[in-house]
Amino acid sequence: MKQIAAPKGWAQLLLTPPATPWAALRSVLAAGPAATMQTLIDAGLRGRGGGGFLTGEKWRITATSDAEVKYAVANGYESDPAVFTNRLLLEKNAQAVVEGLAAAALAVGAREAFIAVRAEYTEAIRALEAIVHNAERDGVLGANVLGSGRELYMSVRPLQGSSMIGEETVLLKALAGKRGQPEQTPPYPSTVGYLGKPTVVNNVATLAAVTWIISNGAAAFKQIGDPAEPGTALVQISGSLTNAGVMEVPTGTPLAEIAAAAGGPAKGATIKALLIGGPSGGFVPANLLASTPYSGGGLATVGAHIGSGALLAIDQSVAIPELAAMLTRWCADEACGKTIPCRIGTRRLAEIGQRFVDGLAGPQDVQKLHALAADVADSALCAHERLTPSPLLTGMRYFEREFVPAGVAAEKSGAVVGRSE
Ligand SMILES: Cc1cc2nc3c(=O)[nH]c(=O)nc-3n(C[C@H](O)[C@H](O)[C@H](O)COP(=O)(O)O)c2cc1C
Ligand code: SF4
Numbered sequence: 001m002k003q004i005a006a007p008k009g010w011a012q013l014l015l016t017p018p019a020t021p022w023a024a025l026r027s028v029l030a031a032g033p034a035a036t037m038q039t040l041i042d043a044g045l046r047g048r049g050g051g052g053f054l055t056g057e058k059w060r061i062t063a064t065s066d067a068e069v070k071y072a073v074a075n076g077y078e079s080d081p082a083v084f085t086n087r088l089l090l091e092k093n094a095q096a097v098v099e100g101l102a103a104a105a106l107a108v109g110a111r112e113a114f115i116a117v118r119a120e121y122t123e124a125i126r127a128l129e130a131i132v133h134n135a136e137r138d139g140v141l142g143a144n145v146l147g148s149g150r151e152l153y154m155s156v157r158p159l160q161g162s163s164m165i166g167e168e169t170v171l172l173k174a175l176a177g178k179r180g181q182p183e184q185t186p187p188y189p190s191t192v193g194y195l196g197k198p199t200v201v202n203n204v205a206t207l208a209a210v211t212w213i214i215s216n217g218a219a220a221f222k223q224i225g226d227p228a229e230p231g232t233a234l235v236q237i238s239g240s241l242t243n244a245g246v247m248e249v250p251t252g253t254p255l256a257e258i259a260a261a262a263g264g265p266a267k268g269a270t271i272k273a274l275l276i277g278g279p280s281g282g283f284v285p286a287n288l289l290a291s292t293p294y295s296g297g298g299l300a301t302v303g304a305h306i307g308s309g310a311l312l313a314i315d316q317s318v319a320i321p322e323l324a325a326m327l328t329r330w331c332a333d334e335a336c337g338k339t340i341p342c343r344i345g346t347r348r349l350a351e352i353g354q355r356f357v358d359g360l361a362g363p364q365d366v367q368k369l370h371a372l373a374a375d376v377a378d379s380a381l382c383a384h385e386r387l388t389p390s391p392l393l394t395g396m397r398y399f400e401r402e403f404v405p406a407g408v409a410a411e412k413s414g415a416v417v418g419r420s421e
């Protein structure tokens with residue numbers, strides 16, 4: 001998996017291994033759980049798995065539980081099949097992920113921790129297993145963590161299955177060898193998680209950021225990127241740009257700057273939109289790229305979200321309705337089927353989308369699509385359903401002319417639909 005070199009001046013903290021391995025873990029042991037969690041809160045670190053929850057606050061919930069048994073889990077499953085940011089991170093900087101997970105476990109009071117990773121990421125698994133094995137051999141992990149008297153056992157857990165395994169409640173069931181369908185939340189895993197015990201679950205990039213923050217301080221982290229959601233993010237760049245691969249981007253960077261850093265439009269291409277967030281992401285049209293920052297807040301204002309970290313550049317040769325319908329169909333296929341509004345609703349959304357592609361959509365399909373999208377989002381048990389309408393909704397919002405059915409076009413031009421005169 002290729003890394004795209006970032007422009008000079010862009011902090012590269014996730015893909016750069018720590019200068020001194022285990023220094024962050026030593027600092028955690030010296031500072032203690034409360035100070036470690038306060039550092040993460042002061043840093044303003046938000047989860048990189050899509051939800052954007054404050055990491056230090058999440059750890060506090062598990063830490064304050066008086067349960068005897070707790071767990072810590074690194075989520076490296078990476079559910080979007082076109083995204084490899086977690087894979088590259090684990091291949092280049094598994095050390096920071098392992099240290100971040102050890103910090104999480106020690107802070108919340110867990111004696112066991114798992115690194116869940118896609119079974120096909122063999123190079124990443126080898127790197128992780130080597131680090132964990134050597135750490136146990138050297139007394140860094142195990143019965144007496146760095147001589148502190150604390151106990152911590154860690155294992156690498158390859159998983160394989162549908163894209164839903166990335167969702168944390170499914171992930172925890174998969175780790176326990178159970179059939180995976182999301183659970184209603186709350187309660188969140190931080191209180192009821194693996195085997196029913198309080199469990200802190202963090203994306204692997206969040207944990208790599210934890211290691212950097214502990215080594216470099218909350219103030220240094222806050223100076224990077226958007227002050228409201230500081231740090232960097234790993235972005236999977238693909239489509240009609242000159243370079244494809246993974247780029248580490250300071251949060252808040254305008255989308256146009258990211259596209260330029262990836263070499264700008266591929267030869268002969270004119271970019272008409274970026275799809276941000278993966279198969280349930282949102283289209284951002286070319287005229288908004290300079291003013292839209294790559295951040296949870298910035299993307300929300302235009303109907304997109306960070307999601308899986310995918311940035312797909314779309315050129316003039318692509319018909320937005322066709323791409324939106326295909327993505328909706330993929331999301332409908334991936335729905336786990338637990339809740340009827342999602343199982344049936346996402347399928348009906350995909351069918352409406354296809355009617356636009358086939359030129360069979362009537363004016364009623366525009367209203368139906370909006371009404372169904374609202375119902376689907378309102379009844380969502382998990383974010384999969386809530387976000388599935390995004391490509392069709394943002395496609396219609398910004399590329400209405402490509403969707404407008406013949407009947408609506410005729411109405412707008414003053415003609416009367418359905419009469420021959
Ligand atoms: C359908 C779906 C898929 C998800 N896939 C992933 C994933 O591949 N990796 C991930 O870390 N989080 C994924 N999440 C989010 C997790 O449920 C969870 O919020 C995250 O792992 C928490 O870590 P963080 O606080 O560090 O972001 C997914 C959520 C949903 C609803
Ligand atoms: S909303 Fe969809 S994906 Fe989520 S639990 Fe229900 S059926 Fe499964």
